[in-house]
Amino acid sequence: MTIPTTEGSAGTGAYRVLVLNSGSSSVKYQLLDMSDRTRLAVGLVERIGEETSRLVHTPLVGGGAERRERTGPIADHEAALKAAAEELAADGLGLDSPQLAAIGHRVVHGGLRFTEPVVIDDEVLKEIERLIPVAPLHNPANITGIRTARAMRPDLPQVAVFDTAFHTTMPEYAARYAIDTETADAHRIRRYGFHGTSHAYVSRRTAELLGRTPEEVNVIVLHLGNGASASAVAGGRCVETSMGLTPLEGLVMGTRSGDIDPAVTFHLMRVAGMSADEIDALLNKKSGLVGLCGDNDMREIRRRIDEGDERAALAFDIYVHRLKKYIGAYSAVLGRVDAVVFTAGVGENSAPVREAAVAGLEELGLAVDADLNGVRSDEPRLISPDYARVAVAVVPTDEELEIAVQTFALVGQARGALGQVHN
Ligand code: ADP
Numbered sequence: 001m002t003i004p005t006t007e008g009s010a011g012t013g014a015y016r017v018l019v020l021n022s023g024s025s026s027v028k029y030q031l032l033d034m035s036d037r038t039r040l041a042v043g044l045v046e047r048i049g050e051e052t053s054r055l056v057h058t059p060l061v062g063g064g065a066e067r068r069e070r071t072g073p074i075a076d077h078e079a080a081l082k083a084a085a086e087e088l089a090a091d092g093l094g095l096d097s098p099q100l101a102a103i104g105h106r107v108v109h110g111g112l113r114f115t116e117p118v119v120i121d122d123e124v125l126k127e128i129e130r131l132i133p134v135a136p137l138h139n140p141a142n143i144t145g146i147r148t149a150r151a152m153r154p155d156l157p158q159v160a161v162f163d164t165a166f167h168t169t170m171p172e173y174a175a176r177y178a179i180d181t182e183t184a185d186a187h188r189i190r191r192y193g194f195h196g197t198s199h200a201y202v203s204r205r206t207a208e209l210l211g212r213t214p215e216e217v218n219v220i221v222l223h224l225g226n227g228a229s230a231s232a233v234a235g236g237r238c239v240e241t242s243m244g245l246t247p248l249e250g251l252v253m254g255t256r257s258g259d260i261d262p263a264v265t266f267h268l269m270r271v272a273g274m275s276a277d278e279i280d281a282l283l284n285k286k287s288g289l290v291g292l293c294g295d296n297d298m299r300e301i302r303r304r305i306d307e308g309d310e311r312a313a314l315a316f317d318i319y320v321h322r323l324k325k326y327i328g329a330y331s332a333v334l335g336r337v338d339a340v341v342f343t344a345g346v347g348e349n350s351a352p353v354r355e356a357a358v359a360g361l362e363e364l365g366l367a368v369d370a371d372l373n374g375v376r377s378d379e380p381r382l383i384s385p386d387y388a389r390v391a392v393a394v395v396p397t398d399e400e401l402e403i404a405v406q407t408f409a410l411v412g413q414a415r416g417a418l419g420q421v422h423n
Contacts, residue, residue, distance in 0.1 A: 014101035016040065016093075017404040020081075021106040022145025024137065025049060027080045031093055032404040034101070039400075040093055045080040055080070057087035065091070077144045081152060095153055102157040103149050104407030106399070107142045108194065109135030110162030117165070117406045120146055120158045128160065134188055134245065159407040166196030169237040174333075177244075191249070193241035195229045198343065201402040203233040205395045206341045209380045217338040220330045222323065223397065224353065225344035226254035226296065230323075232330040240333050242326055248283055251326060252319045254296035257287035259322070289315050298346045298353065320356040327357065331364050339391040340366060348396050349376075354383065358392055365389030 015035045021028040026046040033040055043057040053074035059065040068087065074080050085095045105120070111131045118124050125146060132139050142160075150158055175191045177184060184190060199221045206221070207214040214236030221231045228251040232240040242250025242258075251258045260283065268274045274282070282291075290296040292315035295304070304312035331337050342354050351373045358366045365388060372383040377394075384392035 014099050016097070016100045017407050018095070018100060018103045019106070019400045019403045019407070020103060020145050020149060022077060022141050024141040027077060027084065027145060029084050030400045031088060032401065034404060034408045037401060041088055041091060043084055043087060045074060045084060048074050048077060048080050055083050055087065057084070059091040061091065078148045078151070081148045085152065100156065102159055102407050102411040103153065104159045104161055104403040105142060105146050105149070106163065106197070106403055107160040108138035108163045109192065110160070110164045111188065111192070112168060114160070114162045115165055115168040117159050117161045117410050119410060120150070120160050124160060157411045159410050161197060161403045161406050163194045163196050164192045166200040167193030167231070167238045167241050170239060170241065174240045189245055191244040193229070193231070193238070194243045194247045195223045195227065196238070197399045197402045198223050198397040199231040199233065199238060199241070201399065202341055202343045202395045202397050203236070205380055206339050206393055209382065209393055209395065210339060210391060218334045218336055220327060220334070220337060220340045222340065222342050222347055223344045224342065224346035227256065228253045228346070230326040230330060232333045234334055240330060252322045253288040255285050255288045255290045257283045257291070289319060292318060298350045302350070302352055320353065323357040324361070327361065327366070328364065337365070337390050339393050341393040341395050343395050343397040348394055354394070366392060368392055
């Protein structure tokens with residue numbers, strides 16, 4: 001979908017959007033003012049269901065307001081959302097405010113059906129439930145968040161924004177695994193991709209940075225957070241991405257292996273007597289950087305490398321080697337590349353990762369300027385020298401803003417379609 005500008009989008013005087021990202025034991029929330037796209041408050045409730053639950057709330061209005069913290073048991077998502085609503089109300093930003101236009105929910109898996117954000121109704125909720133077998137870790141928590149928010153404000157539009165949606169434009173030959181078609185179809189096994197909200201936002205911002213429209217440019221996006229994924233975006237449409245049926249495939253991540261010979265799994269079953277759940281935990285939680293060297297924070301890994309730690313150095317090299325392979329592969333997929341862009345925690349902050357990932361790729365038109373690469377900034381910026389054929393950029397991601405923009409746009413369109421909005 002094309003994202004309209006904020007102006008005139010909802011048009012009813014309701015201009016705030018609450019973004020909810022519900023995990024299995026946490027809820028992250030942000031309240032945004034869509035008239036100028038600023039954040040009014042951000043918060044996190046973690047360890048839901050434990051004795052040591054914690055809510056951290058930071059109001060961003062009224063200058064000098066300080067972050068507040070509550071500790072003590074928060075039994076479930078309903079209690080978490082109520083607690084968050086109380087904190088918002090204390091800042092004059094309560095969920096009962098007529099200025100709240102909608103709630104936007106991050107939903108991890110939208111399967112093939114949800115190619116764009118949707119206003120949530122019972123039928124949509126059922127469909128998100130039907131996708132639980134392919135997203136057992138994520139969709140149940142997202143559904144709990146949606147149910148809770150709907151119960152609190154049944155009158156308010158609630159929108160689902162899917163992590164997979166941006167990738168639904170992938171051609172069939174990129175999305176299908178080369179396995180028996182009937183088995184694949186029976187179990188909906190294919191490459192869906194994740195982090196789509198970030199890839200969409202960052203690829204669009206990169207086009208802006210280049211002074212072009214998204215339709216005019218081909219971009220390789222490297223989203224390097226704790227989870228990491230690459231995507232190839234041709235003319236604004238995703239044509240390839242590194243995560244697959246689940247977020248396990250692709251790049252080396254903080255705790256995930258990324259690409260691996262699938263035979264490793266049945267080898268471990270047969271030779272090490274490991275169960276499917278144990279191997280799942282091994283590959284998702286005890287692999288990647290943490291498996292290789294014991295640390296998943298790139299800052300710590302760099303510090304250890306500076307002290308001469310060889311395991312940390314090897315982990316770094318494996319991480320960068322994989323990245324390089326994907327840059328090469330996606331250059332081939334795109335044919336012509338206008339920009340390679342780094343984003344998320346590692347991509348935005350680690351100059352050594354950016355430098356090493358691009359080193360030696362001059363034949364592909366890629367180079368990094370050491371001075372530009374060393375600059376620390378929250379702004380989108382180019383880090384390639386003028387002579388480089390392909391721009392290399394750093395563009396901070398903002399998934400919450402993208403969810404809010406898409407939610408607000410959709411609610412505005414829905415109101416417009418009902419004839420309730422005339423401006
Ligand atoms: P998530 O996937 O949890 O959203 P983020 O995008 O916040 O992750 O990225 C978190 C990771 O970013 C950390 O694990 C760390 O490796 C890396 N990171 C954060 N800040 C820095 C920094 N200043 N330098 C290098 N790496 C950093």
